[in-house]
Amino acid sequence: MHPGVQHPKSPDASSVPASLKTETSPKNASPARRSRPPRPNHRHIHRFPFPVDVHPLPPLIPHNPLSIVSVLLSYLTYLIAPPQQHVYSAYFDSATSSVHVTDPKAIRALWEMGFFGKGSLSRSEPSWVEREKKRRGLLGGTTSEEVTRQRRTERRELKMDRARMEKLIIQERLKAEAAARQGADSTVEQPSQSPSADVSTEKFSLRKAKEARLLDVQRAVQQDGEVNFPDTSEKQTLNGSGKTVRFSPVVQAKEFTSDSAILQLPEVIAEEDKAGPEERPTVENEEHLHLSNEEAFFLVYGLGALTILDDTRRNIIPTSALLPLLCHHSKFPPRDSSSELNPDDTFLISYVVYHHFRSLGWVVRSGVKFGVDYLLYNRGPVFSHAEFAIVVIPSYVDQYWKETEERRTHCATRVSRSWWWLHCVNRVQAQVKKSLVVCYVEVPPPVSYDLDVPIETDIGRLLSQYQVREMVVRRWVPNRTRD
Amino acid sequence: MADADEAAIHLPSQDASAHIEIDLSDETQDFRMLSNISFLTDGSQASIPKRGEKDFEPNPTLYQADILSASRQAMHHALSHPRIHHPKNQIVGVYAPDGPAPPPQRTTTSVGGLESIAEGSGPAPAEPSPTTITTIGNVHPDACVYVANPKSNLFKTIGQADRWNRIWLLPEEALFMLERGSLNIRWPRSEVGFDEEEMDGNGVEDSGIPMSLQAAYAAFASRGGLNSERFSVYTGLRRLGYTITRAPGWDDDAEDTTGDDESTCNENARQQGGGAGLVGIYSRFINWLCPPSTNTALGPVAGVGFHRSYDDIYSKLSIIPWYDPTATPKAERSRAQAPYRVVFHVYKPSTPFKKSAPPAPDFRIAVVNARAHTSVPTMSQLGALLESTPLDPPSSEKMSRQMYMRLRHGYRNVILAVVDEGVVSYLRISEAAFGKEKLYKQKALGNKIQHRPKPKGR
Numbered sequence: 001m002h003p004g005v006q007h008p009k010s011p012d013a014s015s016v017p018a019s020l021k022t023e024t025s026p027k028n029a030s031p032a033r034r035s036r037p038p039r040p041n042h043r044h045i046h047r048f049p050f051p052v053d054v055h056p057l058p059p060l061i062p063h064n065p066l067s068i069v070s071v072l073l074s075y076l077t078y079l080i081a082p083p084q085q086h087v088y089s090a091y092f093d094s095a096t097s098s099v100h101v102t103d104p105k106a107i108r109a110l111w112e113m114g115f116f117g118k119g120s121l122s123r124s125e126p127s128w129v130e131r132e133k134k135r136r137g138l139l140g141g142t143t144s145e146e147v148t149r150q151r152r153t154e155r156r157e158l159k160m161d162r163a164r165m166e167k168l169i170i171q172e173r174l175k176a177e178a179a180a181r182q183g184a185d186s187t188v189e190q191p192s193q194s195p196s197a198d199v200s201t202e203k204f205s206l207r208k209a210k211e212a213r214l215l216d217v218q219r220a221v222q223q224d225g226e227v228n229f230p231d232t233s234e235k236q237t238l239n240g241s242g243k244t245v246r247f248s249p250v251v252q253a254k255e256f257t258s259d260s261a262i263l264q265l266p267e268v269i270a271e272e273d274k275a276g277p278e279e280r281p282t283v284e285n286e287e288h289l290h291l292s293n294e295e296a297f298f299l300v301y302g303l304g305a306l307t308i309l310d311d312t313r314r315n316i317i318p319t320s321a322l323l324p325l326l327c328h329h330s331k332f333p334p335r336d337s338s339s340e341l342n343p344d345d346t347f348l349i350s351y352v353v354y355h356h357f358r359s360l361g362w363v364v365r366s367g368v369k370f371g372v373d374y375l376l377y378n379r380g381p382v383f384s385h386a387e388f389a390i391v392v393i394p395s396y397v398d399q400y401w402k403e404t405e406e407r408r409t410h411c412a413t414r415v416s417r418s419w420w421w422l423h424c425v426n427r428v429q430a431q432v433k434k435s436l437v438v439c440y441v442e443v444p445p446p447v448s449y450d451l452d453v454p455i456e457t458d459i460g461r462l463l464s465q466y467q468v469r470e471m472v473v474r475r476w477v478p479n480r481t482r483d
Numbered sequence: 484m485a486d487a488d489e490a491a492i493h494l495p496s497q498d499a500s501a502h503i504e505i506d507l508s509d510e511t512q513d514f515r516m517l518s519n520i521s522f523l524t525d526g527s528q529a530s531i532p533k534r535g536e537k538d539f540e541p542n543p544t545l546y547q548a549d550i551l552s553a554s555r556q557a558m559h560h561a562l563s564h565p566r567i568h569h570p571k572n573q574i575v576g577v578y579a580p581d582g583p584a585p586p587p588q589r590t591t592t593s594v595g596g597l598e599s600i601a602e603g604s605g606p607a608p609a610e611p612s613p614t615t616i617t618t619i620g621n622v623h624p625d626a627c628v629y630v631a632n633p634k635s636n637l638f639k640t641i642g643q644a645d646r647w648n649r650i651w652l653l654p655e656e657a658l659f660m661l662e663r664g665s666l667n668i669r670w671p672r673s674e675v676g677f678d679e680e681e682m683d684g685n686g687v688e689d690s691g692i693p694m695s696l697q698a699a700y701a702a703f704a705s706r707g708g709l710n711s712e713r714f715s716v717y718t719g720l721r722r723l724g725y726t727i728t729r730a731p732g733w734d735d736d737a738e739d740t741t742g743d744d745e746s747t748c749n750e751n752a753r754q755q756g757g758g759a760g761l762v763g764i765y766s767r768f769i770n771w772l773c774p775p776s777t778n779t780a781l782g783p784v785a786g787v788g789f790h791r792s793y794d795d796i797y798s799k800l801s802i803i804p805w806y807d808p809t810a811t812p813k814a815e816r817s818r819a820q821a822p823y824r825v826v827f828h829v830y831k832p833s834t835p836f837k838k839s840a841p842p843a844p845d846f847r848i849a850v851v852n853a854r855a856h857t858s859v860p861t862m863s864q865l866g867a868l869l870e871s872t873p874l875d876p877p878s879s880e881k882m883s884r885q886m887y888m889r890l891r892h893g894y895r896n897v898i899l900a901v902v903d904e905g906v907v908s909y910l911r912i913s914e915a916a917f918g919k920e921k922l923y924k925q926k927a928l929g930n931k932i933q934h935r936p937k938p939k940g941r
Contacts, residue, residue: 177546304782357917422859435891474911
């Protein structure tokens with residue numbers, strides 16, 4: 001924001017009439033609307049399913065002796081200098097029972113390769129820096145949050161237009177009816193009038209998109225005039241309050257930021273001038289990647305791509321200690337660290353499901369927004385919508401759980417879900433076009449736990465005692481299956 | 484009593500919707516009314532009527548009020564249309580409180596014997612003793628109404644014939660026909676106190692006294708395992724045109740037979756267990772060369788060092804056991820428990836149905852009372868229920884191409900009818916084996932399929 005460049009513009013903003021402004025506004029609008037920056041190549045960015053390096057052997061072609069040589073060569077190079085697996089680091093915060101990654105490189109890697117975690121300042125993908133840079137006018141392009149916002153405002157506009165049109169039609173009809181009542185021959189007018197109204201309501205739905213577009217452009221032009229007409233003091237108050245102004249078209253909001261810079265009082269500009277040059281290039285990335293406990297444990301135990309530091313940020317938590325730690329933190333407040341591990345611990349059960357679907361190639365993410373435990377994405381959320389929504393229910397088949405009354409009631413409460421709950425979840429999933437999968441996890445008895453070795457030293461054996469069974473639940477509508 | 488729309492009944496299935504349409508087209512000329520009325524009264528029409536735009540809230544225009552009153556008017560018209568039961572088509576059934584029994588005394592073909600279907604092997608068992616209430620022919624022991632002159636298309640799918648050309652109806656069948664107005668049930672003489680002599684005289688049980696709807700409900704609604712939940716499922720699906728029969732799981736003590744033929748299971752198991760031939764040998768050789776390192780104790784499961792391919796990582800990661808529905812079930816199979824049992828076999832209207840040899844059902848339904856069993860079934864309950872159904876793997880051509888479809892179809896499936904005070908909600912439960920569809924391998928497969936057509940085009 002060089003004042004030297006922008007100052008000459010500011011007088012025309014206040015004095016030049018709207019006719020001139022109409023020329024400039026489409027120019028400003030076009031970069032946002034028409035020439036969108038090319039979409040990121042997700043296919044390339046997310047080509048690795050896991051944050052683990054893979055070194056495939058060169059292809060072996062039997063009739064080509066050179067290929068054998070190259071295979072041998074690659075073996076040799078790996079023998080001499082085995083490639084190092086990059087291990088990222090995170091830390092566990094016991095106060096919030098959460099795992100965080102702060103290194104920007106690690107954040108990118110974990111997100112891009114397998115869609116792990118969630119940006120602490122973003123909806124999902126850690127995109128806060130880009131948004132912040134954009135907000136300060138340092139970067140072109142749009143973040144996903146902005147696209148969503150834009151889409152929402154557009155939709156709201158459409159709906160408002162529609163409501164306005166409907167109201168107009170009703171008013172017109174009322175007027176016509178009143179007129180008809182006054183003029184005695186209502187019988188003649190009624191039929192001629194009603195079809196016309198019908199046509200207009202029906203046509204509106206088809207036309208509304210076009211109309212809304214037109215309205216948008218018109219209003220953009222109008223408001224452009226309005227924005228620039230009022231004097232600077234009003235602008236200042238609006239700007240100072242920090243609220244987004246109620247000019248809903250997206251184009252407007254964008255222009256407004258630039259306008260505000262122009263119209264600021266001299267001393268404010270001067271102030272920004274001082275701060276500007278240093279501040280602009282270094283937008284500090286304040287965002288963490290928040291890993292869910294299951295994700296963190298999978299990255300550590302499953303892939304070995306992550307190490308987790310404890311509260312001191314110095315010592316690495318070994319895997320054998322990490323499992324009990326996360327189990328104890330599966331409840332709030334966390335249980336005493338000395339307490340026994342339960343085989344039906346919430347963390348263990350949800351981890352079993354998480355690991356199961358990850359090992360089959362699904363990208364597993366939290367489904368809390370849809371009222372379920374997990375969502376299964378094919379390849380990743382940037383490629384397609386989740387097709388399956390997972391609900392986890394433990395299951396106690398083993399005789400051990402039926403032995404005492406206490407255990408039976410415990411199991412019953414853990415298992416119990418009402419029909420109303422199931423229908424609720426099912427209807428929501430149908431609404432968002434996902435298939436509901438009820439995932440039963442068979443919980444082993446804890447007898448195997450009091451063997452000679454503590455269970456956390458052989459996590460693989462512990463996990464192999466669970467069993468996962470999936471049932472797809474769907475509403476059956478007899479009317480539609482008659483053929 | 485047969486409906487006036489006997490003609491409509493002769494049309495295959497869809498009788499209920501057909502007669503409403505006929506009524507309307509005679510009555511009203513206005514298309515809007517017609518569309519309104521047909522959409523109000525039944526949603527199961529072949530052609531969906533045009534509904535136009537919906538008003539979401541009342542507004543003070545006369546126009547809206549006119550539309551409302553017009554459609555109301557149309558409904559009243561339709562309802563006030565006289566429905567005539569022709570006495571010629573009357574179907575008369577007789578209540579048999581003691582269950583199926585041979586006709587009393589002499590074998591009489593007096594009641595409608597002439598028109599009856601000629602499948603019974605003529606007259607005659609000599610003196611059936613009154614004590615034998617066991618099955619006569621193959622009539623279900625719960626049957627409690629018999630029709631001596633079965634002349635209706637409904638009997639193509641309802642009832643069971645005995646040797647005397649009488650058709651015996653189960654309580655739900657009798658109630659359904661009664662509700663529909665297609666059947667007139669009479670009290671038997673034994674129940675209303677007729678003289679013995681008179682009975683002897685003509686051997687007719689029919690007392691001529693009609694049974695009221697209330698009496699029929701009182702007599703049938705809880706007879707032979709029937710309850711209101713099962714009945715509402717039965718009639719609901721019947722009205723939609725489905726054919727429903729009782730499944731072996733109807734009685735709580737009955738051992739349900741599964742159509743689970745072991746051969747298919749074995750076949751599947753064989754297919755699963757490792758590749759045969761050269762590929763198998765090769766993979767075994769590779770396994771021997773570099774044995775899969777087991778790092779499952781403390782991880783990383785994917786293994787230390789560097790990796791050759793993501794497929795290797797995935798296969799190493801798969802350490803969580805999952806239930807394989809195609810595997811032969813364990814020796815002791817848990818029996819399906821009370822509410823979670825298949826009680827109905829349902830056939831689509833389009834499925835050709837023969838009473839003597841019913842085909843494999845299109846759907847299997849278990850009926851649950853949502854008030855009596857308030858929580859969703861546990862895995863063992865649902866598992867036992869699913870195991871009582873035959874294996875139905877996703878095998879169609881379309882499914883072989885689409886993985887999502889395969890997963891949704893599952894390997895076994897059953898329909899739960901959850902009944903909450905008369906309101907039925909159907910849920911289709913299917914056993915999806917996600918473990919059998921390795922997504923990471925699917926991707927490679929999908930790419931190959933995508934690439935294949937290319938050379939053809941060139």
